[in-house]
Amino acid sequence: MKTLKVLAFISLAAALNSCKDDETVKNNLFSIDTSAMKQQYQPQETLSLKLVNAKNKEIDSVAYFINDTRAGSVKGNAPLDIALNGKKFGYQNIKAVVYYDGDNAETTGRIELVSDVKPELLEYEIVNVYPHDIQAYTQGLEFYRDTLYEGTGRYQHSSLRKVNYKTGEVYKKVEQEGRYFGEGITVLNNKVYQLTWREKTGFIYDADTFEKIKEFNYFKDIEGWGLTNDGKYLYQSDGTEKIWKLDPETLKEVDYVNVYTNNSKIKAVNELEWIDGKIYGNVYQQDAIAIINPATGAVEHIINFTELKQQVTKHPDLDVLNGIAYNPKTKTIFVTGKNWDKMFEIKIKQ
Incomplete structure (x- = not known):
């Protein structure tokens, strides 16, 4: 009986690890395109977001979040422009939820919003x-x-x-x-x-x-x-x-x-x-x-x-x-x- 319980536990652990591996693979399919992004922005500027789709997946839509607040969504992999005016200074954590082939995946990034005033x-x-x-x-x-x-x-x-x-x-x-x-x-x-x-x-x-x-x-x-x-x-x-x-x-x-x-x-x-x-x-x-x-x-x-x-x-x-x-x-x-x-x-x- 103990042997069966141990085997069941091992099987459950393996299944959980397999799920985690699958999730990691999914979330590595896409990344935020940083080629035209800066590390620091000022409030009068606009942040333009788009994905890198290295595996050429068929993307249905993408929802973007800034500091866990929904910033907007686009069809396919169209760019999304986000006005930064009114946001608090500091790090802006970016999350993209990508919907594709009846599934979804996430990818993240970050920029820093600084003041536009030189002391x-x-x-x-x-x-x-x-x-x-x-x-x-x-x-x-x-x-x-x-x-x-x-x-x-x-x-x-x-x-x-x-x-x-x-x-x-x-x-x-x-x-x-x-x-x-x-x-x-x-x-x-x-x-x-x-x-x-x-x-x-x-x-x-x-x-x-x-x-x-x-x-x-x-x-x-x-x-x-x-x-x-x-x-x-x-x-x-x-x-x-x-x-x-x-x-x-x-x-x-x-x-x-x-x-x-x-x-x-x-x-x-x-x-x-x-x-x-x-x-x-x-x-x-x-x-x-x-x-x-x-x-x-x-x-x-x-x-x-x-x-x-x-x-x-x-x-x-x-x-x-x-x-x-x-x-x-x-x-x-x-x-x-x-x-x-x-x-x-x-x-x-x-």
Whole structure:
């Protein structure tokens, strides 16, 4: 009896492998014609798709999908032109389902959609230099009602603070439990939202008292990096090229953009600030800020702050530029870094 069961199992396995082999053979009959395709496209361009039919099979029709969304179909092996305007930057995974001889097969390909905007380098001037707590591993920075709020990181040292930016004095502070690594902050509707790095947990505080209102879990398995808001929605970065748009009440995803220049994605988007309808984002380990169109993810300008790091005190814990706060009263931008002993008030040159 055992021998029969073993033989039956072997037969079933052989049959399954045969089916897989047949499927592989079918899916190798066709391929997407890449002879006239580019690796990168811009939104104003059109993608033209057609198949290579090496075995000269009789093709009835082909259905094309972009990122699993049906893009169109054609009779036979006619070309299909797909407008790329309105699609999100990033990889566009192409799938063709080919119907032939009463059967069907699949073949896949990929292109990358990049921005059509070439970022311009902006110049700036230093308006003032203020003291900054050298022990503050700055993760979030934002003005609210003329008060500077700061979130700091590192395990056992994470906090939320109110700071006198002119003197560097911390006059209100709440510390997180040692198991949390604090990240970006933003203030919306008199509530301070604060992220944590890998703990997938966020906190909401009363902006006046720092009383904790609630904790929340991230809407998906991502890290917490930067945070800002446009007066209605939250925007969260996660260490990749993505910026997520969130509902501040449910903390669920509303939309997202991929941050791109005209030739590449910008990974490690960190601390965020909303300024005049744009998102200013620190690029981790670059000592630079990207100015991002929140509707598309296109990087429109870059500000190089490398020279600022040269002006702070050198010490073993000195780390990268991180922290952007716009003061609407003075219309100036405040920037600092992780464990910097200075904060710089700057103005963009027009």
